[in-house]
Amino acid sequence: MRQANFGDTVLYDPEELAEVELECQAYVFLRERDVHAISEPAEQPRSGMYL
Numbered sequence: 001m002r003q004a005n006f007g008d009t010v011l012y013d014p015e016e017l018a019e020v021e022l023e024c025q026a027y028v029f030l031r032e033r034d035v036h037a038i039s040e041p042a043e044q045p046r047s048g049m050y051l
Helices: none
Strands: 010-012 018-022 025-029 035-038
């Protein structure tokens, strides 16, 4: 299970989203299966391995 938190940067297909605006703030709704990747914070140590 992917765990996304508020403020995370995620990779998703722009055609698979629902957008809504509340109080002049735009929000994007995604299903869990539409999230392709979640970026890691830069302060975590890197293993040196690439995917």
